[in-house]
Amino acid sequence: MNYPTHILLPVILALLCTACEINRVSPIPDTPVSLDIEILRDAPELNVIGGFKEFITPKTVYQYLGYGGIVVFRSFEDKFVAFDLACPHEIKRTVRVQVDMSGIATCPVCGSTFDVGYGTGIPSSGPVAYPLKSYTVLSYGDKLRIIN
Numbered sequence: 759m760n761y762p763t764h765i766l767l768p769v770i771l772a773l774l775c776t777a778c779e780i781n782r783v784s785p786i787p788d789t790p791v792s793l794d795i796e797i798l799r800d801a802p803e804l805n806v807i808g809g810f811k812e813f814i815t816p817k818t819v820y821q822y823l824g825y826g827g828i829v830v831f832r833s834f835e836d837k838f839v840a841f842d843l844a845c846p847h848e849i850k851r852t853v854r855v856q857v858d859m860s861g862i863a864t865c866p867v868c869g870s871t872f873d874v875g876y877g878t879g880i881p882s883s884g885p886v887a888y889p890l891k892s893y894t895v896l897s898y899g900d901k902l903r904i905i906n
Contacts, residue, residue, distance in 0.1 A: 782887060784846045786824075791904060792820065792903075793821055793822070794901065794902070808834065809832045810830060824842040826851045827843040828843065829863070831875070837877060839874065839877040841893065844891070845870065847868045847870050865886070872889065874890070
């Protein structure tokens, strides 16, 4: 089959632009993140797949919890992931997504939903066009360190 170049090129460009939409960077402002967790002591909820723990108020002067707080989730692939709780559509510290064990985070204001169960944070419904802001999780034994 021979496709004319004037038809094939716009189709390829349209597909590339559509694919880029998923990789958008969250508009949540960069703020310091430094959180050390001992799972058995600080977050026993993380002992099961689908378990999560939210951190909104620092316990020490050395804890930095991002823009709207942090949620740590044990993904369905048995990995720890962390996201900022602030909704990237609302962009307010006080508008936080609500996470459940099904791996869905939902904004109570705009109704947007995000996938956290598989560790992506990408939106699955609603008016939002950006993923949740993600943070790096370093795991060693029973301890986690969340940083940006």
